[in-house]
Each structure stands twice: as C-alpha cells, then as structure tokens.
Amino acid sequence: MAELLEQFEDTQADKYLTFVVENEHYGLEIKHVTEIIGIQQITEIPEVPGYIRGIINLRGKIIPVMDVRLRFHKPFREYNDRTCIIVVDVKDLSVGLIVDSVSEVLTIERDNIVPPPELRQGTNKYVMGIGKVGQDVKLLLDCDKLLHENEAEQLQRI
Numbered sequence: 001m002a003e004l005l006e007q008f009e010d011t012q013a014d015k016y017l018t019f020v021v022e023n024e025h026y027g028l029e030i031k032h033v034t035e036i037i038g039i040q041q042i043t044e045i046p047e048v049p050g051y052i053r054g055i056i057n058l059r060g061k062i063i064p065v066m067d068v069r070l071r072f073h074k075p076f077r078e079y080n081d082r083t084c085i086i087v088v089d090v091k092d093l094s095v096g097l098i099v100d101s102v103s104e105v106l107t108i109e110r111d112n113i114v115p116p117p118e119l120r121q122g123t124n125k126y127v128m129g130i131g132k133v134g135q136d137v138k139l140l141l142d143c144d145k146l147l148h149e150n151e152a153e154q155l156q157r158i
Helices: 002-012 149-156
Strands: 015-021 024-029 033-038 052-058 061-067 084-090 093-099 101-107 127-133 136-141
Touching: 015 084, 015 093, 015 136, 052 093, 084 101
Parallel strands: 024 136, 061 093
Antiparallel strands: 015 024, 015 101, 033 084, 052 061, 084 093, 127 136
C-alpha cells in the first residue's frame, strides 16, 4: 500500500494546474486541487473579508469561495462562462478559488523554478516560485498562504 501511495505522489510531483487571472498566468501544485467546477450560485455571508465571496453547496458540502482577483487587489470582473472555481485543500479546509479561466496541467521541473524576487515593501507572500515554461513564466502560488491562520479558523466555523 505504501508503495502505491509513493507511485501516486510521484505522478503528482512537479505537476501544476495553471490558470489565468487578469492576463497573468498562475499555477497551483496539483496535489492541492480536488476538482474544478464552473461558476455557480454563491451565497454571501456577513463579516468576512471582501475577497471571500461567500459559500457554495457542492454536493451537500458547504465550501467558502475566494475571488483570487480580489485577493490580489485587482478590480472585480463579472463572471462568465470561462470563470471557474478551483476547489483546493488549504489548512485542512476545502476552499473554492474563483479564477478567470483554467488553462492546463503542466509539468514544471524543479530546475525550472526560481524563487520570487523580493520587493522593497516585503516579499511576494503568495508566490512560492516562478516557473519557466519555454518563453513563458507562471507564478506558482503557495496554497497555504492564500488564507491567513485567523481567516482559515473563521471559515472553518461556517
């Protein structure tokens, strides 16, 4: 059984689900992704940060959804038929990430990932690395940093 688990983990190594938010290309380690769904009815909840759009009912499971655009301080854009929700596991919590569109699953070898540049106002707290894919770059996000500790606790109580 342990060998089977190791083989499964090896198939996920260096694999990233890539997506677009406002013309920028991002990636998430595939091991965090549980599924991708189309945009659906979101129920707003009071007293949460503005980038938490609300909750959805996914086959009987209540999942908070975060608009990645708003999380990254980009302007809100109306959702359309390309808008998707990427369901990820973050800090023992399932969270939906609303993105403009999903691109593909890519293999990005560790040798092609460099640390993000440090900026004067601090570090890129959501970006764990920059993946080089041909002439393109993908900003690889750290799922665990998308939610601060207190936000995860607040959403677990929903």
